[in-house]
Amino acid sequence: MKVNSSDFIISAVGPDQYPDDGLPEIALAGRSNVGKSSLINKMINRKNLARTSSTPGKTQHMNYYLINELMYFVDFPGYGYAKVSKTQRASWGKMVEKYMSERETLRLVLLIVDLRHPPSANDKMMFDWLKHYDLPMCVVATKADKIPKTRWDKHIKIMKQGLGVLPGDNFIPFSAEIGLGKDALWELVDGYIVPDAEEASGVNEDEDPVVQEAGDEA
Numbered sequence: 504m505k506v507n508s509s510d511f512i513i514s515a516v517g518p519d520q521y522p523d524d525g526l527p528e529i530a531l532a533g534r535s536n537v538g539k540s541s542l543i544n545k546m547i548n549r550k551n552l553a554r555t556s557s558t559p560g561k562t563q564h565m566n567y568y569l570i571n572e573l574m575y576f577v578d579f580p581g582y583g584y585a586k587v588s589k590t591q592r593a594s595w596g597k598m599v600e601k602y603m604s605e606r607e608t609l610r611l612v613l614l615i616v617d618l619r620h621p622p623s624a625n626d627k628m629m630f631d632w633l634k635h636y637d638l639p640m641c642v643v644a645t646k647a648d649k650i651p652k653t654r655w656d657k658h659i660k661i662m663k664q665g666l667g668v669l670p671g672d673n674f675i676p677f678s679a680e681i682g683l684g685k686d687a688l689w690e691l692v693d694g695y696i697v698p699d700a701e702e703a704s705g706v707n708e709d710e711d712p713v714v715q716e717a718g719d720e721a
């Protein structure tokens with residue numbers, strides 16, 4: 504997809520703040536500091552629309568980014584951040600679980616992992632959870648630029664084995680630094696957001712953004 508517009512919409516803490524326009528959502532899950540926000544920025548060619556930080560735990564809420572008035576990236580708070588209290592961790596778990604299991608507009612979950620290291624216990628748990636609920640998923644192994652190209656294959660193999668990725672499962676090596684995997688990931692995402700993509704090909708770029716009146720359901 505060619506990205507013409509990207510906007511930060513809302514930092515949501517719960518369902519009543521999720522957008523109600525029915526547009527498809529692509530959610531990003533992964534441990535804190537793994538590179539979720541950086542991946543979004545790379546995908547939409549923006550330097551810092553999704554706030555990134557070298558301090559883990561930067562993204563605390565579910566941040567919605569609207570792309571081409573057509574779909575959302577939903578940036579999740581990272582898991583596995585040691586300095587987060589037990590209570591916070593539990594509420595994170597509940598929020599994510601509720602969203603993932605009930606959100607009708609969710610089309611695909613990107614599980615972001617660090618290609619440099621074998622998957623953590625939390626990565627594995629997330630992977631198993633997504634599999635268990637049969638949610639469409641793609642493992643995106645990022646920070647590939649931080650290891651020599653000659654070792655990518657070996658790291659990919661270790662990652663796939665560690666998680667239990669099966670042949671036919673979506674798996675994309677990525678780098679927000681050098682753009683590796685960007686085209687492949689857009690191609691995949693495009694496939695998951697149809698048929699809305701077809702409607703959007705007729706979007707008039709000059710004016711009249713497609714504003715859908717929410718709340719016809721009464």
Ligand SMILES: Nc1nc2c(ncn2[C@@H]2O[C@H](COP(=O)(O)OP(=O)(O)OP(=O)(O)O)[C@@H](O)[C@H]2O)c(=O)[nH]1
Pocket residue numbers: 533534535536537538539540541542554555556557558559560561562563579580581582645646647648649677678679680681
């Ligand atoms: N070299 C390199 N650095 C990256 C890459 N992706 C992210 N980083 C760096 O990793 C750090 C964390 O990136 P973020 O995108 O903020 O990570 P996050 O997963 O959104 O973190 P939380 O919001 O805390 O969960 C930043 O310093 C980024 O610059 C990558 O592909 N290559």
Ligand SMILES: [Mg+2]
Pocket residue numbers: 539540541554555561562578
């Ligand atoms: Mg983030």
